[in-house]
Amino acid sequence: MDAHPTTPVPPPGCPAHGSGGRVPLYGPEFAADPQAYYEFLRHYGPAAPVELSPGVEATLVTDYAAALQLLQDSASFRKDARRWRAFNEGKISPDSPVAPLLAYRPNCMFADGAEHIRLRQAVTDSFARVDSRRLARSTEQVSDYLISQFGTRGSADLLGDYAKQLPLFVFNELFGCPADIGDRVLFGISGMFDGVNAEKAVGVLFQAVGELVAIKRSRPGEDVTSWLMQHQAALTDEEMVHQLALLLGAGAEPLRNLIGNTLHRLLTHDRYAREGGLIEEAIDDTLWENPPMSNYAPHYPATDMEFAGQRLQAGDLVLVGFAAANTGPALTAARKAGSNRAHLAWSAGPHACPSKEPARQITVTAIENLLNHLPDIELAVPEDSLTWRPGPFNRALATLPARYTPIRPLRQPAPQPRVDAPAVAQTPAPAAARPERGGLWSNFLNWIKG
Numbered sequence: 001m002d003a004h005p006t007t008p009v010p011p012p013g014c015p016a017h018g019s020g021g022r023v024p025l026y027g028p029e030f031a032a033d034p035q036a037y038y039e040f041l042r043h044y045g046p047a048a049p050v051e052l053s054p055g056v057e058a059t060l061v062t063d064y065a066a067a068l069q070l071l072q073d074s075a076s077f078r079k080d081a082r083r084w085r086a087f088n089e090g091k092i093s094p095d096s097p098v099a100p101l102l103a104y105r106p107n108c109m110f111a112d113g114a115e116h117i118r119l120r121q122a123v124t125d126s127f128a129r130v131d132s133r134r135l136a137r138s139t140e141q142v143s144d145y146l147i148s149q150f151g152t153r154g155s156a157d158l159l160g161d162y163a164k165q166l167p168l169f170v171f172n173e174l175f176g177c178p179a180d181i182g183d184r185v186l187f188g189i190s191g192m193f194d195g196v197n198a199e200k201a202v203g204v205l206f207q208a209v210g211e212l213v214a215i216k217r218s219r220p221g222e223d224v225t226s227w228l229m230q231h232q233a234a235l236t237d238e239e240m241v242h243q244l245a246l247l248l249g250a251g252a253e254p255l256r257n258l259i260g261n262t263l264h265r266l267l268t269h270d271r272y273a274r275e276g277g278l279i280e281e282a283i284d285d286t287l288w289e290n291p292p293m294s295n296y297a298p299h300y301p302a303t304d305m306e307f308a309g310q311r312l313q314a315g316d317l318v319l320v321g322f323a324a325a326n327t328g329p330a331l332t333a334a335r336k337a338g339s340n341r342a343h344l345a346w347s348a349g350p351h352a353c354p355s356k357e358p359a360r361q362i363t364v365t366a367i368e369n370l371l372n373h374l375p376d377i378e379l380a381v382p383e384d385s386l387t388w389r390p391g392p393f394n395r396a397l398a399t400l401p402a403r404y405t406p407i408r409p410l411r412q413p414a415p416q417p418r419v420d421a422p423a424v425a426q427t428p429a430p431a432a433a434r435p436e437r438g439g440l441w442s443n444f445l446n447w448i449k450g
Helices: 028-032 034-044 064-072 113-128 132-150 158-163 165-174 179-194 198-218 224-230 237-268 270-275 279-289 322-326 329-336 356-373 440-449
Strands: 047-053 056-061 155-157 295-301 305-307 310-312 318-321 401-403
Touching (some): 113 224, 132 158, 132 356, 158 237, 158 356
Antiparallel strands (some): 047 056
16 A cells, blocks of 8 residues: 655745645735645645734635635624734834735725724715616726727736726716826825835826825716715715725735636636537636635734634734635535635625625626627737736736737727716816826726717
8 A cells, every 4th residue: 555645845946845834825826726735734724824924924824614714704803904013122123015905094994893894885886876787888998998098919918908008987977087197096005905006006096096086076976986075974074085095906916816816717718618608607616716816814813713724813914715625625525515605705794795796797897898809819828838926815816818819999989978976076186286198097088078
């Protein structure tokens, strides 16, 4: 009989080799094959010790049942990042690359108890007022515009030219951004997540959102910003700025990744092309196996405890491994039985994604419209030559080169009156805040006007 090793072997390139140290969730090796790392982490039990960046330690929950227990137990696990013990003790530098997504901000994601309920309800109620027909129409318009920019070329990067930009444009419309503010919101969010002049980008974003709040206080419209402001939760201007920055930033990046990862799946799995009409199924398969946020949902134990086989101290950083939990052996049978939307990609519990239905609708519309215009689109490079962006939180390709038969320029019909468009979009910006010429959002608005 062959002897089987009793000690798991870390993936190639993993510094945990023979050291007993924490498993790193960063670097090109992890980005290239995260499932190999998750398989190794499962040998620790339902949770495992990891490192998010050099010196930033955390516990990652990799088991579905344990993850669901954590996400639903708001008494034992808190969201307020001011509890983060390592940060409070000065062990985490404020300029750490993971700090922007973990450090406390006064918004609903970092709130607990009654404060969370108040802020969260304002968000949920405001998104509930979004008209699905208007959202589909806005997404299709943005999609048409972006396709018009590259459709005649015969080749495109479906991330840089399409998936990255579309959510930001749609959100600008949803939140009623005038042209000049919209241009700066696009710059700010792109810079934050791309790491290009990130500090400046954050400043630009918060200044732009602050101006948007000021405008909506005096001239509300039919948009999420105005509805959030008018909600009975009575958000202050500071709360409005932080809620909007969260919704714009935290909404756009995962949506970009979902569109990109689903397109990747459609272009690399023959079954979808062979059977046709499976966009919804491709989205669900992506959310199960390649979710746009692979590891996140930071929580902090309220007291010292033992959880999922690990000893935790109050204030330790605990994350949920959505990708690991979704692909664990225990879920195989449940998924085969037809529970195709029981995944944790949208999180769960009181902090589950409040905008998953609009996000799904935007994704379906964006992909359907792209494939309708470019029906013979295909991957332009070998699949194994694609690279994934490094980092512990997001799951996203660096580029997705595609080729197709060039199409004629899309012709925009004469503009029709749009009674459901945000009123502020038709209101000239103050003289001191005129849009810069050539801004992305300004160009789109000009294109829409024909």
